[in-house]
Amino acid sequence: MSAASAVSPAVRPQSVPLYDLSRQRERMAAGIEARVSAVLKHGQFILGPEVAELEGRLAEYCGASHAIGVSSGRDALTMALMAMGVGEGDAVFVPGFTFSASAASIAPLGAVPVFVDVDERSFNLDPAAFEAAIAEVNAAGRLRPAAVMPVDLYGRPADYPAISAIAARHGVAVLADAAQSFGGALGNQQVGAMAPITATSFYPTKPLGAYGDGGAIFTQDDSLAEAVLQIRTHGRQGSGDEALRIGMTGRLDTIQAAVLLEKLDSFAWEIARRREIAAAYDEGLRDLVETPLMDGASSAWALYTIRVPERDRVRDALQAAGVGSGLFYRVPLHRHPAFVNWVPEGLSLPVSERLADEVLSLPIHADLNEDEVAYVIEQVRAAVA
Ligand SMILES: Cc1ncc(COP(=O)(O)O)c(C=O)c1O
Structure with missing residues (x-):
C-alpha cells in the first residue's frame, strides 16, 4: 500500500470510526x-x-x-x-x-x-x-x-x-x-x-x-x-x-x-494487517507529526497514537471530516480523584502530564480498507497543516 496515494473521489469514505467491530463480525x-x-x-x-x-x-x-x-x-x-x-x-x-x-x-x-x-x-x-x-x-x-x-x-x-x-x-x-x-x-x-x-x-x-x-x-x-x-x-x-x-x-x-x-483463528492475520496500517500511517505522517517509535519492539497496535500540539483542535477537525479518534488518556493517573489518597503532595510527573495534552489515537483495526487508511492520512495532514 502506498500511504501517500490519493483517495479516489469515487470511493471517498464518508466516515472512518475509531472502532468498527461490525465488519469483523460479518467476516x-x-x-x-x-x-x-x-x-x-x-x-x-x-x-x-x-x-x-x-x-x-x-x-x-x-x-x-x-x-x-x-x-x-x-x-x-x-x-x-x-x-x-x-x-x-x-x-x-x-x-x-x-x-x-x-x-x-x-x-x-x-x-x-x-x-x-x-x-x-x-x-x-x-x-x-x-x-x-x-x-x-x-x-x-x-x-x-x-x-x-x-x-x-x-x-x-x-x-x-x-x-x-x-x-x-x-x-x-x-x-x-x-x-x-x-x-x-x-x-x-x-x-x-x-x-x-x-x-x-x-x-x-x-x-x-x-x-x-x-x-x-x-x-x-x-x-x-x-x-x-x-x-x-x-x-x-x-x-x-x-x-x-x-x-x-x-x-x-x-x-x-x-x-x-x-x-x-484469524488473530495472527489481524495483527499483521494492523502492522501494515501502522506502517502506512508512519510513512504518510512522520514528516508532520510525532509517530510512534518502536525501537525494535513489535506492537499489537491496539491503538495508533500520534502526538500533536493543539491536539483538541486537530481532533475537532478530524471529527468534522468524519474521522474518529480517541484520547487515551486525557488525565494522568495521579490527577484522578479516585487516587487522591495515594498521591504524595506536590507529585509531578511531567512526561505523563505532557502526553495527556498531546496524544491522539487514530483508527487501526484490521478491517480498514486502503481508501480509509489513505483518507485518515489525508485528513490528519489537512488538520495539522
Ligand atoms: C492498560 C489497561 N489495564 C487494564 C485494563 C482493564 O481491562 P478490563 O476492561 O478488561 O477490565 C484495561 C482496559 O481497558 C487497560 O487498557
Missing part, C-alpha cells in the same frame, strides 16, 4: 454462531470445554506454560497480585500514564500504588524513574517495594529487559499489564512470556476481543498458576468444599471463550 459470523450455539447446546456455561481449549491455544500462541481465562483485565491484575501475595504495607509501582484500572487493581488489596513517570517516546514506564521511585520508597521507610506493574501502552511491550533487571536487584516482583498488547512481541518473545506473570484483557475493542468482559493470566510459574486457579473460583481447589484462601468470582464465561476461539 466471522458463521464460525462464531456455530461456536456459540455449541455452548448453548452443551449447557456448560461456566468453565465448559471451550475455556480449557482456549487456554491451551493461548498458552501455545505466546509460549507461556500456563494461560488461565478470567473475568476481565482488571480482575486479572487483582488476581495476579493476590497470587503474588501483595497486600497491606506493599508498594506497587505503576506508570502515571495508563488506564485507571491498572492502579485500581492495587488499592483494594491494601497495597499502595506508587505513580512513576513514563518515557517520552515509548509512552511506557521509564526504567530510570522506576529505580528512583524504589529509592524514594526505601528512604521513606513506610512501605516495602513489593511489585512493579509495567503497562504495554497502545500494544507496545514495555522495556521488560531493563525493568526486570532493576526489579531483580531490589527484590521487586514484576506483573505485566498487557491488557492492550496480547499479540505484541520483543524479539522472539511474545507478550505473555516476557514477565513472570502477565495479565491481559479481552474487552471487545482490544486486539483479541470477546463479546463481553474477559481476560487471561499467563505465567511460567506452577505455584502462581495454582494460586490463580484457586482465586478464580472462590479460593477453592477444583470443586473442593473448602475455601483455601480468599478468592473471587473470577472465571471466564464459556460463551466468551467460544467467541475468542473463533477469533483466534
Whole structure:
C-alpha cells in the first residue's frame, strides 16, 4: 500500500470510526454462531470445554506454560497480585500514564500504588524513574517495594529487559499489564512470556476481543498458576468444599471463550494487517507529526497514537471530516480523584502530564480498507497543516 496515494473521489469514505467491530463480525459470523450455539447446546456455561481449549491455544500462541481465562483485565491484575501475595504495607509501582484500572487493581488489596513517570517516546514506564521511585520508597521507610506493574501502552511491550533487571536487584516482583498488547512481541518473545506473570484483557475493542468482559493470566510459574486457579473460583481447589484462601468470582464465561476461539483463528492475520496500517500511517505522517517509535519492539497496535500540539483542535477537525479518534488518556493517573489518597503532595510527573495534552489515537483495526487508511492520512495532514 502506498500511504501517500490519493483517495479516489469515487470511493471517498464518508466516515472512518475509531472502532468498527461490525465488519469483523460479518467476516466471522458463521464460525462464531456455530461456536456459540455449541455452548448453548452443551449447557456448560461456566468453565465448559471451550475455556480449557482456549487456554491451551493461548498458552501455545505466546509460549507461556500456563494461560488461565478470567473475568476481565482488571480482575486479572487483582488476581495476579493476590497470587503474588501483595497486600497491606506493599508498594506497587505503576506508570502515571495508563488506564485507571491498572492502579485500581492495587488499592483494594491494601497495597499502595506508587505513580512513576513514563518515557517520552515509548509512552511506557521509564526504567530510570522506576529505580528512583524504589529509592524514594526505601528512604521513606513506610512501605516495602513489593511489585512493579509495567503497562504495554497502545500494544507496545514495555522495556521488560531493563525493568526486570532493576526489579531483580531490589527484590521487586514484576506483573505485566498487557491488557492492550496480547499479540505484541520483543524479539522472539511474545507478550505473555516476557514477565513472570502477565495479565491481559479481552474487552471487545482490544486486539483479541470477546463479546463481553474477559481476560487471561499467563505465567511460567506452577505455584502462581495454582494460586490463580484457586482465586478464580472462590479460593477453592477444583470443586473442593473448602475455601483455601480468599478468592473471587473470577472465571471466564464459556460463551466468551467460544467467541475468542473463533477469533483466534484469524488473530495472527489481524495483527499483521494492523502492522501494515501502522506502517502506512508512519510513512504518510512522520514528516508532520510525532509517530510512534518502536525501537525494535513489535506492537499489537491496539491503538495508533500520534502526538500533536493543539491536539483538541486537530481532533475537532478530524471529527468534522468524519474521522474518529480517541484520547487515551486525557488525565494522568495521579490527577484522578479516585487516587487522591495515594498521591504524595506536590507529585509531578511531567512526561505523563505532557502526553495527556498531546496524544491522539487514530483508527487501526484490521478491517480498514486502503481508501480509509489513505483518507485518515489525508485528513490528519489537512488538520495539522
Ligand atoms: C492498560 C489497561 N489495564 C487494564 C485494563 C482493564 O481491562 P478490563 O476492561 O478488561 O477490565 C484495561 C482496559 O481497558 C487497560 O487498557
